[in-house]
Amino acid sequence: MPATARTTTPFDLDAYLDRIGWEGERRPDAATLRGVHLAHAGAIPFENLDAVGGTAPSLGLADLMAKLVHGxxxxxxxFEHNTLFAAALEALGLRVTRLAARVVVGAERFEDRPRTHMVLLAEVPGDPRPYLADVGFGAVTCLLEPVPLTVGAEFHDGGRRRHRLVHAPRRGPLETWVLEAGRQGADGGWEAQYAFTPEPFEASDYEVANWHVATNPRSPFSRRPYVQRLLPDRxxxxxxxxxxxxxxxxxxxxxxxxxxxQVRRVLAEEFGIAAPEGLRLSEG
Structure with a gap:
């Protein structure tokens, strides 16, 4: 094969698994999918500091490895989390379809929200059901483990969260799926998180959405720090x-x-994040 036709991947599975603390099996099965998903969710924080600094983060695997995995x-x-996670799942032998979702928390009409959230469908060999996987949702209701693409079943992912998938009224040839999170408290009701169809999206689609989310002055991610971390009990x-x-x-x-x-101290001590030098983090 000519040198110009060769492709190489900068993804390093060993380094990635070491970063998330995964010491279990490396098999293309549901147990590994669940374990690696949960380990990633607890190891790598969610943050938008590049966008706060006016830059759309790179989605190149080499850059993601340098930023999220290495030093x-x-x-x-x-976009960063799920691009990296998709590469890890594929390296483990799973088939991954990259999708785009509308974040619909608090929305009266799902169609009013653009598709600005990346999610994944992971297929396990021998399992007829694909799994919704998502390690990059910036909310306290985020998935801790992947859930099978099954209508109506309630899942207790990680033993800490309740989720289910339902169908929204169809407005086209593809089913619209909605991830709902169980509310805490006496009512125990459900709240829609995001909606998606099983249409594959490509890297070029995410580049556009990533630029919009990071640089649009109306985007909440471009205006203020938004950082989250999952700990064992909180x-x-x-x-x-x-x-x-x-x-x-x-x-x-x-x-x-x-x-x-003080904000930098919080980021370092509570989230394990070294904020970029020169970035303004407090408001007012």
Missing amino acids: RRRGGYC HLLLDGRVLTETRDDGTVTARKPGDDA
Whole structure:
């Protein structure tokens, strides 16, 4: 094969698995898919600091490995996380279809929200059901483990969250799937998180969405820091100047770091993130 036709991948499965602390089997099966998904969710934080600094983050695998896996002490948002995770699943022998979803939390009409969230369908050899996998949703209701693409069944992923998939009314030839999260509290109701169809999306599609999310002045991700981390018994969220801790029992506490130096300390000590030099992190 001519040198110009050869392709190489900068993805390093050993380094990735070491980064997320996965020491289990490396098999293309459901148990490995669940375990690696949960390990990734607990190891690499969600953050949008590149966008806050006015830059759309690179989605190239070499750059993602350098930022999220190797020594830069950073995380990323959905396009970064799920691009990296898809490469890991494929290296483990699973087939992955990359999709785009509409984040519909609080929306009256799903169609009013653009497709700005990347999700994955992972296929396990011998299993007739694909799995919805998503390690990049920036919310306390994010998936901890992949869930089978099955209508109506309730899943307790990671033993800590409740999710289910339902169908929305169809407006075209493809089924519209909706991920719902179980609310805590007495009512135990459900809240729609995002909606998607099983139409494959390509790298060029995500480049456009990534640029829009990171640089559009109306995007919430371009205006203020939004950082989250999953810990064994709690979830941390830094939204602008508010640090919120949500424990698994539903207890919520919040505090406000003050100036940039305090926010940087919070990022380093609570999230394990080294914020870029010169980036303004506090508001007002």
